[in-house]
Amino acid sequence: MTYIPISPAERDAMLKTVGVKSLDDLFEAxxxxxxxxxxxxxxxxxxxxxxxxxxDMASSNENVREHLISFLGAGAYHHYIPxxxxxxxxxxxxxxxxxxxxxxxxxxxxxxxxxxxxxxxxLTGMEVSNASHYDGATxxxxxxxxxxxxxxxxxxxxxxxxxxxxxxREVIRTYTQAMGLxxxxxxxxxxxxxPEAMISLIDESTMLVVVQYPDFFGRIFDxxxxxxxxxxxxxxxxVVANPTALLMLKSPGEMGADIVVGEAQPxxxxxxxxxxxxxxxxxxxxYVHKMAGRLVGETVDAxxxxxxxLTLTAREQHIKRERATSxxxxxxxxxxxxxxxxxxxxxxxxxxxxANLCYQKAHYAAAELSKIDGFGLCHVxxxxxxxxxxxxxxxxxxxxxxxxxxxLGGYDLGKxxxxxxxxxxxxxxxxxxxxxxxxxxxxxxxxx
Amino acid sequence: xxxxxxxxIFELSSPGRRGVKMPASDVPTTALPxxxxxxxxxxxxxxxxxxxxxxxxxLSSFNYSVDSGFYPLGSCTMKYNPKxxxxxxxxxxxxFTHPLQPIETxxxxxxxxxxxxxxxxxxxxxxxxxxxxxxxxxxxxxxxxMMAAYHKLRGDTKRTKMLIPDAAHGTNPASVGMLGMSVxxxxxxxxxxxDLKALEAACDDTVVGMMLTNPNTLGxxxxxxxxxxxxxxDCGGLMYGDGANLNALLGIVRPGDLGFDxxxxxxxxxxxxxxxxxxxxxxxxxxxxxxVDFLPSPLVGIVEEGDEETAPLYGFxxxxxxxxxxxxxxxxxxxxxxxxxxxxAMHGPDGLKDISQYAVLNANYLQARLRDxxxxxxxxxxxxxxxxxxxxxxxxxxxxxxxxxxxxxxxxPPTNYFPLIVHEALMIEPTETENKDTLDRFADALIxxxxxxxxxxxxxxxxxxxxxFGRMDEVKAARxxxxxxxxxxxxxxx
Numbered sequence: 001m002t003y004i005p006i007s008p009a010e011r012d013a014m015l016k017t018v019g020v021k022s023l024d025d026l027f028e029a030x031x032x033x034x035x036x037x038x039x040x041x042x043x044x045x046x047x048x049x050x051x052x053x054x055x056d057m058a059s060s061n062e063n064v065r066e067h068l069i070s071f072l073g074a075g076a077y078h079h080y081i082p083x084x085x086x087x088x089x090x091x092x093x094x095x096x097x098x099x100x101x102x103x104x105x106x107x108x109x110x111x112x113x114x115x116x117x118x119x120x121x122x123l124t125g126m127e128v129s130n131a132s133h134y135d136g137a138t139x140x141x142x143x144x145x146x147x148x149x150x151x152x153x154x155x156x157x158x159x160x161x162x163x164x165x166x167x168x169r170e171v172i173r174t175y176t177q178a179m180g181l182x183x184x185x186x187x188x189x190x191x192x193x194x195p196e197a198m199i200s201l202i203d204e205s206t207m208l209v210v211v212q213y214p215d216f217f218g219r220i221f222d223x224x225x226x227x228x229x230x231x232x233x234x235x236x237x238x239v240v241a242n243p244t245a246l247l248m249l250k251s252p253g254e255m256g257a258d259i260v261v262g263e264a265q266p267x268x269x270x271x272x273x274x275x276x277x278x279x280x281x282x283x284x285x286x287y288v289h290k291m292a293g294r295l296v297g298e299t300v301d302a303x304x305x306x307x308x309x310l311t312l313t314a315r316e317q318h319i320k321r322e323r324a325t326s327x328x329x330x331x332x333x334x335x336x337x338x339x340x341x342x343x344x345x346x347x348x349x350x351x352x353x354x355a356n357l358c359y360q361k362a363h364y365a366a367a368e369l370s371k372i373d374g375f376g377l378c379h380v381x382x383x384x385x386x387x388x389x390x391x392x393x394x395x396x397x398x399x400x401x402x403x404x405x406x407x408l409g410g411y412d413l414g415k416x417x418x419x420x421x422x423x424x425x426x427x428x429x430x431x432x433x434x435x436x437x438x439x440x441x442x443x444x445x446x447x448x
Numbered sequence: 449x450x451x452x453x454x455x456x457i458f459e460l461s462s463p464g465r466r467g468v469k470m471p472a473s474d475v476p477t478t479a480l481p482x483x484x485x486x487x488x489x490x491x492x493x494x495x496x497x498x499x500x501x502x503x504x505x506x507l508s509s510f511n512y513s514v515d516s517g518f519y520p521l522g523s524c525t526m527k528y529n530p531k532x533x534x535x536x537x538x539x540x541x542x543x544f545t546h547p548l549q550p551i552e553t554x555x556x557x558x559x560x561x562x563x564x565x566x567x568x569x570x571x572x573x574x575x576x577x578x579x580x581x582x583x584x585x586x587x588x589x590x591x592x593x594m595m596a597a598y599h600k601l602r603g604d605t606k607r608t609k610m611l612i613p614d615a616a617h618g619t620n621p622a623s624v625g626m627l628g629m630s631v632x633x634x635x636x637x638x639x640x641x642x643d644l645k646a647l648e649a650a651c652d653d654t655v656v657g658m659m660l661t662n663p664n665t666l667g668x669x670x671x672x673x674x675x676x677x678x679x680x681x682d683c684g685g686l687m688y689g690d691g692a693n694l695n696a697l698l699g700i701v702r703p704g705d706l707g708f709d710x711x712x713x714x715x716x717x718x719x720x721x722x723x724x725x726x727x728x729x730x731x732x733x734x735x736x737x738x739x740v741d742f743l744p745s746p747l748v749g750i751v752e753e754g755d756e757e758t759a760p761l762y763g764f765x766x767x768x769x770x771x772x773x774x775x776x777x778x779x780x781x782x783x784x785x786x787x788x789x790x791x792x793a794m795h796g797p798d799g800l801k802d803i804s805q806y807a808v809l810n811a812n813y814l815q816a817r818l819r820d821x822x823x824x825x826x827x828x829x830x831x832x833x834x835x836x837x838x839x840x841x842x843x844x845x846x847x848x849x850x851x852x853x854x855x856x857x858x859x860x861p862p863t864n865y866f867p868l869i870v871h872e873a874l875m876i877e878p879t880e881t882e883n884k885d886t887l888d889r890f891a892d893a894l895i896x897x898x899x900x901x902x903x904x905x906x907x908x909x910x911x912x913x914x915x916x917f918g919r920m921d922e923v924k925a926a927r928x929x930x931x932x933x934x935x936x937x938x939x940x941x942x
Contacts, residue, residue, distance in 0.1 A: 031701070037573070041800070060559075061554045068549075105860065254487070274778045275782065288931070299925035300450045301917045305917055311922070327626055331726055357470055403550060
């Protein structure tokens with residue numbers, strides 16, 4: 001009866017109104033032999049006990065605020081979250097509301113999504129944003145669905161850069177396994193491929209080219225030539241972008257990208273052991289009817305007030321059923337709100353400061369680390385806040401040594417790229433102080 | 449010009465205004481990348497912290513929510529979201545762990561996930577559970593992929609048809625559509641059960657399986673469930689259970705015991721993860737023994753057995769014939785799993801059964817109170833929800849008008865126009881967390897509205913009239929497609 005506000009007397013009165021004698025009588029449609037199973041679960045805890053139990057579980061982890069200095073990124077980044085963000089997210093009016101299907105009493109959610117759409121299009125340089133996807137990986141998979149729908153299944157080739165996040169590429173393979181697509185370029189041993197070298201893979205059967213910006217190794221490429229070449233063959237280009245990097249770098253929209261997606265976790269969402277995060281999806285207006293997910297548009301109400309509604313819903317599953325662009329229903333609404341609050345409360349200047357701190361500290365770290373005997377930067381291209389460090393021994397051993405010294409090292413690239421066993425992907429954000437970077441360098445200097 | 453009640457965050461912007469500042473850099477300065485790689489402008493708003501807080505507080509006041517009132521939105525299970533869950537999911541040990549940390553450093557997280565898998569298996573009667581799917585529809589897609597992979601591995605390649613009842617959620621056929629299978633719609637009979645004759649006619653060796661919501665979206669538990677399951681299995685198909693309505697079944701019956709092969713859970717419905725204005729949800733999937741090898745990778749498993757003195761070591765394992773990865777990392781851990789874990793831990797087996805018993809009692813009580821006023825096309829003991837018709841003989845009043853008028857009585861409307869098989873459907877799901885007084889006030893309001901429909905129909909046509917906003921011009925929104933806003937003209941963007 002933990003959260004049930006009905007007294008025994010009220011229950012009896014209600015049963016009488018219904019016309020049954022007991023609660024059990026309500027379940028006669030259930031096959032008798034399977035009715036009321038005994039569930040082998042631990043007995044109920046009180047709030048006080050549950051809080052303590054969960055507290056024990058949480059504190060048996062080593063976390064990056066209290067225990068470990070972290071240089072781990074690879075798709076999830078430790079950034080500062082201004083206090084305001086969670087204060088807004090804790091408003092029951094936001095977090096205990098449903099999808100805004102009744103616009104008269106959901107204008108808070110609707111205007112917030114409209115503003116989120118606006119913030120994302122301004123950031124990516126695109127024309128339209130939907131209301132969110134589950135994460136960056138599934139948003140990228142939905143870009144494939146958009147391209148497939150755009151060519152009505154007549155083009156079936158994806159040109160995939162091997163330097164798109166390995167898990168994103170895995171998710172795309174899962175999503176599209178029954179679609180009969182041909183995927184080229186996704187060769188982990190060919191990770192040194194340049195955007196220009198990918199051009200030769202694009203032909204008239206190519207529906208979509210997928211690249212990451214900065215790429216999984218942190219490198220910054222201008223994809224304009226690649227995009228122009230894809231457009232010459234009639235193919236679309238999807239750029240998977242890191243939003244923090246977009247605060248400093250040329251937007252994919254400026255390069256001519258057709259679809260810009262990515263993971264907005266860096267914008268106000270905690271690491272939370274991997275989720276829930278926030279997939280963003282932006283594109284050109286001409287593709288809006290093929291785009292998955294919810295969309296908020298401006299209108300007026302019967303009293304002449306500017307207001308907002310879910311629009312173009314005819315694309316969605318509850319209307320179009322098996323012909324819908326996607327089956328997505330629940331998305332990441334509250335986190336889109338968190339992302340908007342994050343962007344608003346830091347504002348243009350605060351966000352530029354975040355990007356600059358990431359860039360400066362990462363470059364300081366890269367410079368210092370590459371001075372250590374046996375270590376060096378793997379790439380010469382410009383980078384933003386993540387870079388590949390070549391190590392004198394396997395990255396897994398380096399990481400173990402760092403962990404023994406209280407440092408969460410980088411991402412071991414040998415897990416995904418067989419010839420990169422000695423390569424560590426190092427991420428540095430505004431959360432890493434110079435002292436932390438210096439101690440990483442000092443500890444690695446002493447590594448035997 | 450339309451009246452602006454609250455400007456957008458862009459309109460509130462003023463050049464040079466500052467919110468939260470970042471510390472100065474403590475490292476030597478490095479030159480920025482070449483100019484051609486940099487953006488020339490960053491068209492984002494500039495506000496002070498107080499501007500931001502007041503803006504979002506104002507927006508929050510435009511929302512109706514479970515915390516503010518009764519929200520009987522059918523099939524959405526808008527139950528009260530316990531506040532303790534908001535605290536536990538924000539414990540620093542959960543908030544500040546990176547998804548790619550070595551498993552030795554996140555044993556608390558992995559133990560929680562392992563137990564959650566076990567608990568969901570016990571609650572549903574399944575042999576395996578994946579926690580990876582992000583939402584119900586994502587879970588459905590996961591389930592359908594596994595069904596396809598099962599048949600494919602057996603070389604049973606002619607199976608391309610999915611049977612879906614006409615009362616199903618739109619996500620069911622949409623999930624199937626994503627795999628290029630065809631949908632065969634199975635009608636419901638006069639008691640709201642699957643029409644057995646139609647099912648029999650559709651069952652052959654081209655059937656992938658059936659996707660059945662039980663109780664269905666009419667709120668009816670299928671009285672022939674065992675027959676339905678057997679017919680699908682006899683033709684070699686698999687049974688998919690849509691777990692959207694699981695709030696009726698906790699401790700009442702386990703879908704696995706009924707012969708289902710796969711089912712998604714909506715942690716944001718049944719297990720009190722708040723809906724967040726549209727998400728995030730969490731959609732774990734349970735499977736029977738024949739599908740465990742097809743579960744997405746990775747699952748959480750014990751990688752080193754423990755003994756009396758040491759706890760087991762939890763880690764990740766990959767099922768033998770896994771369909772692959774459904775999303776990056778491990779599912780909606782913090783916002784989904786920790787909240788639901790807290791909720792299940794605080795209920796235990798008896799508490800879970802209470803949830804379903806009272807959810808069903810509340811729905812039947814409302815149904816009984818409204819039966820004489822509104823037509824209930826499938827009128828028998830319902831489960832956690834029921835559907836009635838929002839129309840009256842000789843009146844032009846529609847379900848939409850009734851829904852909008854309910855707002856004037858400060859209630860959130862029921863789901864309307866769904867399921868599609870009921871005319872002017874009003875689908876009412878009160879959940880177990882409402883008291884008798886609230887249910888009575890709601891029933892009284894609906895009875896009064898039925899009276900108003902006869903005597904003052906314009907009150908309904910023009911509703912809502914007491915809310916901050918009136919009915920929206922949806923056609924204008926779709927025609928003009930104003931989908932984002934920009935900074936005011938003349939703004940220096942660099």
